[in-house]
Amino acid sequence: MKATNPSAVRVLKTATCPSLSGKSKLTYHIGGEENAEGVCTSKSAIYVRVHANSGEGYFNNDWIPLTAIQLVLDKTKLVTFASFGPLFRGKSVNTAGFLLAAVKNEGLVRNAKDDKRSYERADTKAFRAAVDALLKSPVALRPAAKPVQSPEDKTQPPEGKAKPPEDKTKTVSPARKTPSKSSGKKKA
Numbered sequence: 001m002k003a004t005n006p007s008a009v010r011v012l013k014t015a016t017c018p019s020l021s022g023k024s025k026l027t028y029h030i031g032g033e034e035n036a037e038g039v040c041t042s043k044s045a046i047y048v049r050v051h052a053n054s055g056e057g058y059f060n061n062d063w064i065p066l067t068a069i070q071l072v073l074d075k076t077k078l079v080t081f082a083s084f085g086p087l088f089r090g091k092s093v094n095t096a097g098f099l100l101a102a103v104k105n106e107g108l109v110r111n112a113k114d115d116k117r118s119y120e121r122a123d124t125k126a127f128r129a130a131v132d133a134l135l136k137s138p139v140a141l142r143p144a145a146k147p148v149q150s151p152e153d154k155t156q157p158p159e160g161k162a163k164p165p166e167d168k169t170k171t172v173s174p175a176r177k178t179p180s181k182s183s184g185k186k187k188a
Contacts, residue, residue, distance in 0.1 A: 008034040009047055009063055011141040012134040017105035020081065020097050024055030028102040031063060032135050040135045048106075050098040059098050060091040069103060070124075078118040079109055 009031035016027050031047045032040035047063035064087055072083050081097035088095045100119065103109055106127050109119035 008038065010034050010040050012040070012131065012137075012139055014051070014141050015102075015105065017101050019053070019055065019057075020101050020104075024053050024057065026050060026054075026098050026101055027052035028098075028105075029141075030106070030131060030134070032131070042132055042135055044135055046131055048099065048102055050095060050102065053094075053098065057094040057098075058092045059095045060088055062088075062091070064099060069099075069108070073108065073121045078112055078115060078120060080118050 010033075011029045011031050013030040014027060015030070016025055018024070019026055027050075029047075029049050029051050031049070032044040033047065034040055034044070046066035048066060048069065049061050049063045050059050051061060053059055068087055069084075072087070073079060076083055079100070081100045084096035084099050085093070087099070100109070104119060107122055108124055108127055110122045112118040112120045
C-alpha cells in the first residue's frame with residue numbers, strides 16, 4: 001500500500017517529537033478522512049503525515065493510511081525505518097524514519113529490548129481510543145496550525161508571553177580610509 005493524498009482529511013491532532021537521531025524536531029499530523037457530508041465518523045480512515053522538520057532533511061508530506069502502517073507493523077517482529085521504505089518509493093528516504101519517529105511518539109511502537117536501532121509493535125488500544133475521541137469531537141486544525149509547545153522547546157515564548165522583538169538594525173562598517181579602485185578613475 002502506498003502513500004495517498006485523500007481529498008478531504010480533517011487534521012485531528014498536531015504534535016511534535018524528536019527525530020530518531022535526536023538531531024531535529026518533527027511536527028506531524030493525525031487526520032481522519034471526511035465523508036461526503038464533511039464529517040468524520042468512527043469508520044473514517046485514519047492517516048498520519050510528517051508536516052515539518054526543524055532540521056535540513058527533506059521529507060514527503062503525503063498522508064499515510066494507518067492501515068498501511070499497521071500492515072508494516074504486522075509484517076515483521078522488529079521494525080526499522082527501512083520497514084516503512086516501501087510506503088515512500090521514489091520519495092525522500094528521510095520520510096520513512098520521520099514517520100517511524102511519529103509512530104513511536106504515538107505509542108504504536110516501543111524500543112526493542114535487544115536491538116537499540118529497532119522497534120517492536122506496542123499495544124494500540126490507547127492510541128485508537130484517543131483517535132476515536134478526536135473523531136467524535138469538532139476539532140479541525142488547520143494544516144498550518146503550530147504544534148503545542150513542548151517543555152523543552154525554548155525557541156517559542158511560554159503561552160501568553162510575547163516574543164521579544166528582533167533587532168533589525170544593521171551593523172555599519174566604518175568608512176574606508178583608502179579610496180577604492182573605481183573612485184580613483186576619472187569620469188569621461
